[in-house]
Amino acid sequence: MEVLSVNGLSVAINNRYVIDDLSFTIRPGETFALVGESGSGKSMTALALMGLLPQGAQVTAGQIMLCGQDLTVLPPRDLIPLRGARIGMIFQEPMTSLNPVLTIGRQMTEAIEVHLGLGRAAARKLAADMLGRVDLSDPMARLGQYPHELSGGMRQRVMIGMTMVLKPALLIADEPTTALDVTVQAQILNLMRALEREMVTSLLLITHNMGVVAEIADRVAVMQHGSIVESDAVSPLFAQPAQPYTRALLAAVPRLDAPLRSDAPTSRGSPVLELRGISRSFGRPGFLRRGLAHAALTDVSVDLHRSETLALVGESGSGKSTLGRIATRLDLDHAGQVFIDRQDVTRLRGRALRLQRAKVQIVFQDPFASLDPRFTARATLSEPLALHRGLSGAAKRAEAAQLMERVGLPEAMLDRLPHELSGGQRQRIAIARALAANPQVIVADEPTSAIDVSVQARIIELLIDIQKDTGLALLFVTHDLGLVRLIAHRVAVLRGGRILELGSAAQVLDTPQHPYTQSLLAAAPIPDPAWRDRPRVSASLSGGSKEELHGVSRGHWVAG
Amino acid sequence: MTALPEIVDRKARPLWLRLIRQPGGAVGLTLLVLLFLTAVLAPIIAPFAPTKMGAGQPLTPPGALHLLGTDELGRDMLSRLIYGARLTLWIGLIAVGISLSLGTAIGLVAAYAGGFVEKLLMRSNDILFSFTETLIALAFVAVLGPSLTNAMIAVGVAAIPFFARSAYAAALGEIAKPYLEGAIAAGAGHGRLVLLHLLPNVMPVMIVVATLGLSNAILAAAALGFLGLGAQPPLPEWGYMLSSGRDFFNRAPWLMLYPGLAIAFTVFAFNILGDALREALDPRSGGR
Numbered sequence: 001m002e003v004l005s006v007n008g009l010s011v012a013i014n015n016r017y018v019i020d021d022l023s024f025t026i027r028p029g030e031t032f033a034l035v036g037e038s039g040s041g042k043s044m045t046a047l048a049l050m051g052l053l054p055q056g057a058q059v060t061a062g063q064i065m066l067c068g069q070d071l072t073v074l075p076p077r078d079l080i081p082l083r084g085a086r087i088g089m090i091f092q093e094p095m096t097s098l099n100p101v102l103t104i105g106r107q108m109t110e111a112i113e114v115h116l117g118l119g120r121a122a123a124r125k126l127a128a129d130m131l132g133r134v135d136l137s138d139p140m141a142r143l144g145q146y147p148h149e150l151s152g153g154m155r156q157r158v159m160i161g162m163t164m165v166l167k168p169a170l171l172i173a174d175e176p177t178t179a180l181d182v183t184v185q186a187q188i189l190n191l192m193r194a195l196e197r198e199m200v201t202s203l204l205l206i207t208h209n210m211g212v213v214a215e216i217a218d219r220v221a222v223m224q225h226g227s228i229v230e231s232d233a234v235s236p237l238f239a240q241p242a243q244p245y246t247r248a249l250l251a252a253v254p255r256l257d258a259p260l261r262s263d264a265p266t267s268r269g270s271p272v273l274e275l276r277g278i279s280r281s282f283g284r285p286g287f288l289r290r291g292l293a294h295a296a297l298t299d300v301s302v303d304l305h306r307s308e309t310l311a312l313v314g315e316s317g318s319g320k321s322t323l324g325r326i327a328t329r330l331d332l333d334h335a336g337q338v339f340i341d342r343q344d345v346t347r348l349r350g351r352a353l354r355l356q357r358a359k360v361q362i363v364f365q366d367p368f369a370s371l372d373p374r375f376t377a378r379a380t381l382s383e384p385l386a387l388h389r390g391l392s393g394a395a396k397r398a399e400a401a402q403l404m405e406r407v408g409l410p411e412a413m414l415d416r417l418p419h420e421l422s423g424g425q426r427q428r429i430a431i432a433r434a435l436a437a438n439p440q441v442i443v444a445d446e447p448t449s450a451i452d453v454s455v456q457a458r459i460i461e462l463l464i465d466i467q468k469d470t471g472l473a474l475l476f477v478t479h480d481l482g483l484v485r486l487i488a489h490r491v492a493v494l495r496g497g498r499i500l501e502l503g504s505a506a507q508v509l510d511t512p513q514h515p516y517t518q519s520l521l522a523a524a525p526i527p528d529p530a531w532r533d534r535p536r537v538s539a540s541l542s543g544g545s546k547e548e549l550h551g552v553s554r555g556h557w558v559a560g
Numbered sequence: 561m562t563a564l565p566e567i568v569d570r571k572a573r574p575l576w577l578r579l580i581r582q583p584g585g586a587v588g589l590t591l592l593v594l595l596f597l598t599a600v601l602a603p604i605i606a607p608f609a610p611t612k613m614g615a616g617q618p619l620t621p622p623g624a625l626h627l628l629g630t631d632e633l634g635r636d637m638l639s640r641l642i643y644g645a646r647l648t649l650w651i652g653l654i655a656v657g658i659s660l661s662l663g664t665a666i667g668l669v670a671a672y673a674g675g676f677v678e679k680l681l682m683r684s685n686d687i688l689f690s691f692t693e694t695l696i697a698l699a700f701v702a703v704l705g706p707s708l709t710n711a712m713i714a715v716g717v718a719a720i721p722f723f724a725r726s727a728y729a730a731a732l733g734e735i736a737k738p739y740l741e742g743a744i745a746a747g748a749g750h751g752r753l754v755l756l757h758l759l760p761n762v763m764p765v766m767i768v769v770a771t772l773g774l775s776n777a778i779l780a781a782a783a784l785g786f787l788g789l790g791a792q793p794p795l796p797e798w799g800y801m802l803s804s805g806r807d808f809f810n811r812a813p814w815l816m817l818y819p820g821l822a823i824a825f826t827v828f829a830f831n832i833l834g835d836a837l838r839e840a841l842d843p844r845s846g847g848r
Contacts (some may be wrong), residue, residue, distance in 0.1 A: 330741050354747055362745050370738040374760045380746075387747030433746060 001068065003028050003169050003202040004049070009062035009072075011041075011048050011226075018044050018057065020226040026170065031196060031203040033213045033234075035249070036223035037452040038423070042206045045223075046172050049204070050089055051079040067169055085115045088163030088201075092175040094155035098147040104131075105143030108162050115166050126165060134161040134191060152316075153184035157191065164195055171196070174206045181315035182479065186523035189215050208453065210253045211525025214238060215532060222246045234529045252457040253527045254482030260505050261309075263468070265489055270342055271303035272440045272473050273327060273360065278336035280322055280497075296322045297334070297497040304441060307467055309474040311488035311505070313481065313520070319497040324443040324477045328362045329353060341440065358388040361434035365446040367426035371418040377404075377429045378414040384436040403432040407462060424455035431462065443475045448483065460486055481524050485509060490555075493517045499549060503556035513558040578840040585840060588833030595826060599645040608636035610643035611794040619812045629814045631805070637814065640796035641822050647797045648778055648826060651712050655777035658716025660770050663723020668762065670724070671731035672754050682728060689721040697780055701789045708797065711790035715780045719773055723766070730765040731758055764841045771834035775827040782823050798823050 004026040011019040019041045026032045036042045047053050049064055051071060064071040066086060071079065083089075091097045099107055108127035112118055118126065124143065131139035134157040147155055156176065163171060173192070177185040193216055196203050205217060213220055214234065221231040222245065230243040241247045280297040297319040304310050312320040325331040326338065329345065332353075337346045340359050348356050361384075364370035371380055381400045385391045391399055401411045407428040418426055427447060434442050444463065448456035464487060467474055476487055484491055484505065491508040493501040493516065501514040512518045526534075549557040579585040598605065607627075608615040614634040615626075622629040628637035670681040688696065693715075700714035734740070735758070743757050784790035785799025793800070798819040805815025 325741075328745060330744060354749060357745055357747060362742070364738045364742065366738065370742045372739045372743065372757055372761070375757075383743060383748060384746035387752075430742070433742065437746065 002026060002065070003030075003067060004204070005063075005065040006045075006049075007063045007065070009045075009048065009064060010060045011044055011053065011057055012060050013054075013057045017060075018226050019048065022062070022226070022228060024221055024228065024231060026202045026204060028169075028202055029196065029200045031193075031205060031216055031218045033205040033207065033217035033220045034223055035207060035210065035213055035220060037208055037249075037454060039225075040223040041226035042208075042223050043174055044226075046089070046174050046204070046206050049172060050083060050087060051076065052083075081115070084111055084163075084168070085166050086169050088166060088168035088171045090156070090159050090163055090171065090173040090176045092178050094152065094159045094179070095147060097159060098155060100147050102146075103143065104145055104147065104150075104158055108143070108158075108165065111162060112165060127161075130161040130165040131158070133195070134158070134164075135187075136161070151184075152180055153188060156180060156184075156188055160188075160192065160195065164199060164201065167199060168201060170202050170204060172204045172206070175208070176205070177212060178207070178209065182481075182525075183315065183519060183523040185212070185525070186215075189525070192216065209525065210250060210453070210527040214527045214529045215525045217529075222249065238527070238529050248454060250527065252454045254457075254480065254486055255528075256482055256485065256509075256521065256524055256526060258482065258485050260485050260509070261464075261487060261489065265305055265308035269305065271305050271339075272341055273304040273475070274337075274339040275303070275323065275327060276301050276337040276339070278323065278326055278334055278338075280319070280326065280331065280334040295497050297326075299336070300494075300497070300499055301336075302492055302499070302502070304473045304475055306440070306473055307471040308490065309467065309476050309488045311476045311478060311484045311491045312494060313478060313484060313491055314494035315479060315520075317496070318494040320477045320494050321445050323494070324362065324445050324475055327441070327475055328360050328443050329357055330362070355388075358384070358437040359439055360441040360443065361437050361439040362443045362445065363427070363430050363434050363447045366450045367423060367430045368418060368450075370430055371426060371433075373418055376415050376417055377409075377421070377432075380429060380433050381414070381436050384433060388437040399436070403436055406435065406466070407432045408458075422455075423451040424459060427451060427455075427459055428462070431459075431466075435466065439472070441473045441475060443477065445477045446479070447476075449478070449480070456483075463487065481509065481521060493520070498559065499557075500559045501557065502549065503553075507553065507556040513552050513556070514560065575840060579836055582836040582839055584832035585836030588829050588831075588836060591825070591829035592833060595645055595829065596649065598642055599649050602642045602646055606636075606639040606642040608639040610640045610796045611635065612639075615639075619808060619815075621812070622814055628818050629812065631801075631815055632808055632812075637818055640801060641798070641818055644796040644798045644801065644819070644822065645826075647708070647791065647795060648781075648822075651708075651715070651781040651797075652774040652778045652830075654712045655716035655719065655781065656770050656773050658713065659719035659723045659773060659777075660766060662717075663720045664727040664759070664762070664766055666720070666724040667727025667729075668731050668754055668758055671728050671735055672750075672758060681724075685721050685724045685728075689725065693718040693722075693776070693780060694783060697784060698787075698789065701784060706789040706792065708791040708795060711781050711784045715777050715784065718780065719776060723769060723773065726769045727762055727766055730762045734758055734761045768834055768838045768841060771830055771837055775830035775834070778823065778830070779827055 002025045007023050009019055009022040010017060022045060024032065034042045034045060048059060059072050105124060105127060109120065109123040112123040112126055128139040128143055131142050136142050136154060136157055150158065177188050180188060189212065192203065207213060217234045219233050220237050221228045223229065224245055230237065230241065230246045238250065241250055278297055278300045281295045283294050300323060302310060312323060314320040322331060326334050337344055345356050378400055381403055382396060385396045385399055400414060404411050404414060409425060409428050413421065413425065421429065448459050460483065463474065466472060478484060488505045491503065491505050492499050493508065493514065495516055501508055501512065501517045508517060512521055547559045549559050552558050580589060612635060615636045616630040616634050618630060618632050618634040620626050620630040626636050626638065628641065630636055666681055666685065670678045696718035697714040700717055701710055704710040740753060740757055743753055781790055782799025782802065785797045786803040788803065791797030791800045801819040802816055805819065808815050
């Protein structure tokens with residue numbers, strides 16, 4: 001019998017259907033993935049299953065059968081014991097789903113005592129047992145720790161342990177690895193797969209990431225606008241998607257086996273941007289503040305030429321974004337030198353610095369937060385046009401219109417506010433703002449990680465297009481190695497504030513020399529289920545490397 | 561790579577619509593519009609001049625001719641209360657004007673400048689914050705001398721620390737967002753960043769604080785009036801009326817009852833409006 005069977009489920013908010021006639025079933029021990037982009041209704045489905053729909057949202061039709069029991073007709077009070085015991089849930093951000101003021105042990109034993117009716121000591125033992133099974137070292141000691149003492153990956157392990165300890169029939173995981181680094185993501189996915197097999201739990205995986213689906217799912221349903229577009233077992237769906245939407249979604253995912261960017265930068269000559277011996281530390285000890293400074297960057301040197309893309313690759317805390325901010329002169333509190341157009345700009349301040357900023361512009365990760373919510377697109381674009389280019393009146397209007405055309409938006413959108421634009425459109429405005437200053441370099445700090453995959457592909461195309469037209473140099477900060485293949489000429493791999501490997505995209509991605517680069521490549525999920533059981537290199541990643549870079553071939557540098 | 565359609569957010573409901581959908585917003589706004597009309601139309605709707613002595617027999621109880629009775633000098637209470645609405649609104653607006661402008665300026669500069677300026681401004685602010693507002697207002701009036709104008713200034717200055725703190729906290733939240741860095745990269749200087757980017761984004765919070773601050777200011781001014789340090793006779797200020805009615809409380813309780821009710825009613829209206837505004841401006845409330 002099915003663990004979960006959803007029949008014709010519809011959910012409406014203010015008479016607008018967010019889930020429309022949804023049906024699927026999950027069998028025991030099966031991993032079922034709901035895939036979709038933002039607004040597809042996948043997370044709303046999870047909330048409906050848990051009976052946790054937000055105020056105003058209502059189930060208007062259909063059944064949710066959990067082990068033969070219809071949850072939609074149960075009074076809310078009877079749902080409470082089901083949550084946790086029969087349905088477990090893991091969320092995207094483990095820090096927000098764990099209570100920060102209670103120890104791990106207290107939070108785990110509470111659920112055990114309530115649902116399994118065990119005593120304090122027995123509950124503690126069971127909790128420690130479970131933490132061991134999710135591969136946390138020294139489980140007894142972990143019980144006494146608070147969530148902030150653990151890393152993101154460890155917290156997600158705790159969450160998984162906490163849910164699995166109750167042996168739920170169904171585990172719902174909503175973007176369980178989206179907030180985690182790739183290497184940690186790979187470990188968590190492995191863990192979930194192993195536990196699921198061991199405990200015979202069914203898993204409903206909700207994600208936007210086709211790579212994660214390919215790694216772990218048995219069957220997949222692709223959602224769009226609140227309905228299932230296509231549903232099939234994972235292998236045939238990836239091999240022969242029947243629906244155009246599924247095909248488009250799969251095609252938009254950057255792949256590690258995609259061809260490298262083929263065109264070479266046009267000119268060499270002297271670099272437009274040169275960073276020499278950059279070091280940066282945070283959290284200097286001060287009055288009432290003890291502790292050591294944390295080094296975000298240590299002696300990093302890179303250069304960037306006209307019409308070239310250098311990708312800065314690394315996981316969170318690698319210092320890649322800090323380096324981008326230093327290049328943009330938004331962060332001035334560092335050691336080392338910055339040359340822009342052969343001019344030493346390290347010590348520039350005040351007006352000279354402000355004028356200098358025109359040459360290196362930046363595009364941020366989250367386009368919503370990086371546009372002033374009270375500025376229309378026109379006001380946003382006018383700022384650099386007036387301040388950096390000295391334009392006004394008709395000339396400024398004409399230039400703004402031209403910028404909109406350049407980034408592929410209709411001129412009419414100039415009068416919209418950020419919240420009236422989609423994520424992709426916002427990011428295009430942000431790119432237009434960066435272009436407005438006529439820069440020589442644009443630092444793109446994870447410019448596509450806050451927007452949907454299908455839109456991501458078009459943003460990358462746009463950046464490449466602009467680069468070919470204008471000879472712009474791009475410093476592309478990312479954690480996504482698939483994207484790097486599409487856009488980068490050269491790649492620098494950062495970890496713990498140091499460059500571990502630097503070379504052409506072909507050198508670094510196809511013949512990686514440093515073990516860390518190798519493990520990054522191995523950990524990246526491949527959107528193809530056929531690769532699921534590939535051998536995985538796992539380098540020992542303890543400690544940051546302190547060694548100097550040395551050349552292994554022409555232009556290819558490796559630490560060690 | 562294939563193009564897929566993008567989904568665009570629907571336009572958010574305008575603020576006023578979200579506001580009047582809140583029960584508190586609708587009630588508070590209605591009450592305040594009534595109060596405002598009363599103040600503006602005072603010469604038309606008040607049956608007597610507010611300072612006309614002997615409009616009736618002294619201490620006449622509420623009745624047909626004097627709906628709310630008369631005071632010890634035979635002045636019509638209803639007329640005095642109607643004219644008093646003008647004073648009350650003036651006090652509120654001027655006092656809050658002072659605390660809003662200076663408090664916001666201090667908070668924004670402290671949050672934006674950081675470092676030594678931030679420490680100096682906010683620690684001085686904390687010192688002022690540690691005294692109750694009434695005490696600061698009293699000290700101010702003691703120096704400036706008792707008058708309605710001085711009471712307004714005193715009440716306004718006394719509330720500055722609260723406004724500065726709120727503006728500072730709101731500005732810190734905004735400064736953490738990358739749109740300010742985007743503007744810096746676009747060439748914006750200090751003045752532009754603070755006045756054109758920071759200030760408009762902090763204003764929603766400050767409008768809520770100001771609405772709640774209005775009720776505070778009205779209460780504080782009434783307290784000063786009650787102590788004889790605010791409005792001077794014969795001005796029909798509610799706080800002063802409350803205090804002068806105290807001597808006749810046994811014989812003529814309406815002398816205290818109605819000014820007290822007027823103050824309570826106004827403060828209540830501003831408070832529920834402020835709460836509704838906060839709710840309406842909160843993005844998490846989802847624009848109900």
